Amino acid sequence: MGSWPPRAVIRRSAGLRAMESALYRRGLGPVAGVDEAGRGACAGPLLVAACVLGPRVHPRLAGLDDSKRLTERKRDELFPLIQRYAEAWSVVEIPAAEVDLRGVHVANIEGMRRAVAGLDLSPGYVLTDGFRVPGLPSASLPVIGGDATAACIAAASVLAKVTRDRIMVEMDGQVPGYGFAVHKGYGTAAHTAAMHRLGPSAEHRWSYANVALAAAGDVAGRGPVAPAVVESAR
Numbered sequence: 001m002g003s004w005p006p007r008a009v010i011r012r013s014a015g016l017r018a019m020e021s022a023l024y025r026r027g028l029g030p031v032a033g034v035d036e037a038g039r040g041a042c043a044g045p046l047l048v049a050a051c052v053l054g055p056r057v058h059p060r061l062a063g064l065d066d067s068k069r070l071t072e073r074k075r076d077e078l079f080p081l082i083q084r085y086a087e088a089w090s091v092v093e094i095p096a097a098e099v100d101l102r103g104v105h106v107a108n109i110e111g112m113r114r115a116v117a118g119l120d121l122s123p124g125y126v127l128t129d130g131f132r133v134p135g136l137p138s139a140s141l142p143v144i145g146g147d148a149t150a151a152c153i154a155a156a157s158v159l160a161k162v163t164r165d166r167i168m169v170e171m172d173g174q175v176p177g178y179g180f181a182v183h184k185g186y187g188t189a190a191h192t193a194a195m196h197r198l199g200p201s202a203e204h205r206w207s208y209a210n211v212a213l214a215a216a217g218d219v220a221g222r223g224p225v226a227p228a229v230v231e232s233a234r
Contacts, residue, residue, distance in 0.1 A: 016064060016151045017057065019143065023125050024055040030087060032123035033152025034112045034133070037067070037160035039104055042211050043178070043204040044168050044185035046094040046104065048111030049159035050119055050126075051086050053152050058085035066148040067157040072165075079162040082155045089155070090118030091163050100207040109133055115156075129153050175201045 020031045036048045053061070060081050067075055083089060092114040099107045112133045116126055126133070126140040127150050133140060143149055165184055172181035178194045178201065185191070185203075187210055195204070195214035204211045 016149070016154060019127065019150050020053070020152055021055070028125045028139070029055060030121055030123050030125075031152055032088075032116060032119060032126045032138075033129075033150050033154070033156045034115055034126060035067075035129045035153050035157040035160055036108055036111065037157070037164040038185065039108060041185035041205075042187050042208045043096065043191070043201070044171060044180065045096060045164065046099055046107055046111060047091060047160040047164040047167070048094065048108065048115045049089065049091045049156040049163070050112070050115035051082065051090075051152050051155040051159060052088040052119060052121065052123060053085075053155055054087040057151055061085055061151075061155070064151050064154045064158070066145075066154055067161040069148070070158070075158050075162050078155075078158050082159060086155060088119040088121045089159060090115045090120075091159050092118060093163075093167070096203055096205045099205050103207070104205075109135075112136075127153055129157070171203060175203055 023029060023031050030052045032050050032052045034048065034050045036046060038044060038046045057064070058081075061078065063070075063074060063078060064082075070078070092111050094107050094111045101107075102110065112128060113135055116123065116136055116138075123138045126136050126138050128140060128142050130142055130144060132142045143153065148154070168184040169181045172179070177198050179190055180203075183191045192210060192214070195211065196217075199217075200206060200211045200215050206212060206215065
């Protein structure tokens with residue numbers, strides 16, 4: 001008896017549509033792909049998206065790839081095209097406070113469930129990027145390196161990434177001084193220096209070790225600090 005989850009390995013040379021096409025040929029569609037953005041950030045929300053492209057992807061989506069391989073300009077170009085030509089899509093935002101409360105992995109799993117539930121149609125099969133998501137209403141399969149293997153996961157990754165980047169740019173105006181518009185909440189040297197200088201904000205994930213260290217004032221040599229006030233709660 002095989003172990004769960006199965007390690008689905010599809011070679012990139014097989015094409016970004018190979019797995020979905022096989023599922024559609026077997027009558028297992030519609031096929032939804034699910035991916036997240038912001039899991040490794042220490043500030044800002046976690047964004048999770050689900051997307052159903054359908055059995056035939058529109059030619060204008062031919063440039064789809066893992067969002068991390070695409071330039072910001074290309075992601076911005078694909079974003080409205082995915083929204084227009086996909087059969088269904090859904091994006092879910094999980095704020096930093098919920099990530100702290102649940103833990104990032106549990107919050108991510110819950111976000112994937114919400115994203116699939118938010119689709120305008122019921123998928124026959126769900127492909128998730130990298131790990132099993134229990135509790136989905138349809139059969140599902142974790143795909144190793146899914147956003148570079150399945151077009152529907154790649155589309156979801158673009159939706160999640162672009163939405164989150166725009167949120168972080170907006171947040172930079174609401175909570176200035178940290179450089180959110182530049183590093184998007186990831187733990188760069190400049191971001192770390194800003195946290196130690198200003199103390200973490202309410203948009204930071206206080207359960208993360210680097211944020212807790214900055215809050216304790218260990219580097220700056222000061223006492224513990226309270227979170228900076230966010231002008232408009234999201």
